Amino acid sequence: MADFIEIVVNGEDMPFFFKQSSHTVQTPKPAGSSCLLNLMRVTAALIVVLFAAHAHADGDPILVGQSAVLTGPFTPNSLAFISGQTLFFDKFNAAGGLNGRRIKVVTYDDAYLGDKAAANAEQLIKQDHVVCLFGTMGTAIGAAMTKVAMANHSFIFGGLTGAEVLRDTKLPVYHIRASxxxxxxxxxxxxxxxxxxxxxxxxxxxxxxxxxxxxxxxxxxxxxxxxxxxxxxxxxxxxxxxxxxxxxxxxxxxxxxxxxxxxxxxxxxxxxxxxxxxxxxxxxxxxxxxxxxxxxxxxxxxxxxxVMPPFWQTRLRITKEYQQALQGAGQQNQASYMGLEGYITAKVFTEMLRRVSGSITTESLRHAIENSGPVDVGDFSISFSPSKKSGSDFVDITFLSDGGKFVQ
Structure with a gap:
């Protein structure tokens, strides 16, 4: 039987059905909707931000909360990041998850509006009971959600911003990228x-x-x-x-x-x-x-x-792994810096989950992030501590060549 997946876009519930056997998505055509809305529904469906359960992952899922830009400005960047995180989490869940527990990402659209992002954070923490917030896009969104996270003793893992205003070590935001x-x-x-x-x-x-x-x-x-x-x-x-x-x-x-x-x-x-x-x-x-x-x-x-290694090269183990994962998913033409960042952020996150001693809670996960030492994801290292919430200071220089392709 197909699993029911619900994504919230533009304030509407959007039902989709995900087939475990073929990983295809079916979307009912909404009556009277515009072509643009239909396209956005299909786009959101194809990302599949809630992952199907696998037969051998029979434990309770680990819930992770995300407010993302599924409509409005910066949608391409947000979707690229989500495609990368999905690529890793799908692979992780297919391999059995963490001791039989799959990771389930609950995602709501914020349309790059701070008020909507804050409301999403409230719902994710108080109603969906996620272990933490994940992969927020932009400075204004991150700032709005940080206030909610602090008020509810939660945190954000993988904020997609380099702004100094969110780099204060007193703030509950763990950054994978350099500032x-x-x-x-x-x-x-x-x-x-x-x-x-x-x-x-x-x-x-x-x-x-x-x-x-x-x-x-x-x-x-x-x-x-x-x-x-x-x-x-x-x-x-x-x-x-x-x-x-x-x-x-x-x-x-x-x-x-x-x-x-x-x-x-x-x-x-x-x-x-x-x-x-x-x-x-x-x-x-x-x-x-x-x-x-x-x-x-x-x-x-x-x-x-x-702020990420060159995604098109294979000299680093992490970029080679990313390319192989894309090829395995039939997405070899979708490689990007934002996709790689989503993939790396998801991989570091699951490693932190592995390092939790005892039950996985917001506090036990926070303790593991800050006290368990560096994570080498494959020739690319991320490390946090109680006084260090920026996991990397890696910066590379590239330029655009013919056809919008990157060259070092």
Whole structure:
């Protein structure tokens, strides 16, 4: 018999049926709904964020709570992360889970709205009784859910943000990825090493841009080469030619763009259409898919820092394992940095569950995370302690080549 799966999107219950034998999903066509909603239903179904029970995993499931961006901005990043976590958890559950207990992720849509994310966190902790929250997307979402987690003595594992505001060790958030500050410092060091000492900094005039701008300017000054120009722009403005022209007139050898989503695309587009411009750098928030979709061949040569190992290479055991898992699931064309991050986050999480002594509770899991030492997932190590909630400071430098593909 098929297992019933329920995902909540746009405030509507969405029933799907998951066949254990073939792992296919059937979605009833809702009467009178738009093509876009139908597509979103199918997309959400294909991710399958609640996993089917396996015959040999007969213990009570370990419930994990997730508020995700299934609709609205940043949906591609969120879905890519979920595909990676699902890939690992499916494999883990198929192998018998943890002593016969499968991991079951309960996911609600927050549409990238803080109020909805907070409400989701309340429901997940108080009604669904999850052991913890998992894989939250973005700074505003993470901040909203952190307040709920603190009030209910819970925590977030694998927050998808590099913002310093959520890096305070007193906050109950365990990060797998390096911070935005780590990315900025690594990029400025890279520029200094290759002799590009005249650097322009362009930031969105919002909390995201200002926070990273401060760290970037400090890193340049500490390295002996202050920014030749530092500009802020209105993220709601789409015509940024004047900003781009001021950058080129500064004779900068490189420009570091600090913005997320469409605002980043707008300023990079303004630079790329000029007859000449300095090399464009940005951080891991930049989506290669979105950059190539919006800029086409003009995205070639954009340099991005990354907080995960190169997903397309096999020199590391974890990236080789990830590629093999994708191939085994028939998803070999879906590899991505966000997918790898979801996969690694899920793998570290299950290892922490293994290290729990006695019953698995929120507190016993927290103790295992903070006190059981480093986790080597395959030539890539993550470690936490009571005074260290950022598990990694790994930062790599990549650039976009033809077709939006990454190259080191």
């Amino acid at each position: 935005y500050a780590d990315e900025a410092r690594r990029t400025m060091t890279h520029l200094r090493i290759i002799g590009q000492t005249r650097v322009a900094v362009v930031s969105s005039d919002d909390a995201y841009g200002k926070g990273i701008e401060e760290v970037t300017l400090r890193a340049l000054t500490d390295g002996g080469n202050p920014a030749v120009i530092s500009l802020r722009f209105d993220p709601k403005q789409d015509n940024l030619r004047d900003v781009a022209e001021r950058v080129t007139k500064s004779n900068a050898q490189a420009v570091y763009v600090i913005a997320a989503g469409l605002p980043a695309i707008n300023v990079i587009r303004a630079l790329s259409v000029l007859p000449s411009h300095p090399p464009i750098y940005t951080n891991s928030v930049g989506s290669s898919f979105l950059l190539y979709k919006e800029l086409g061949d003009k995205s070639r040569g954009i340099i991005l820092s990354q």
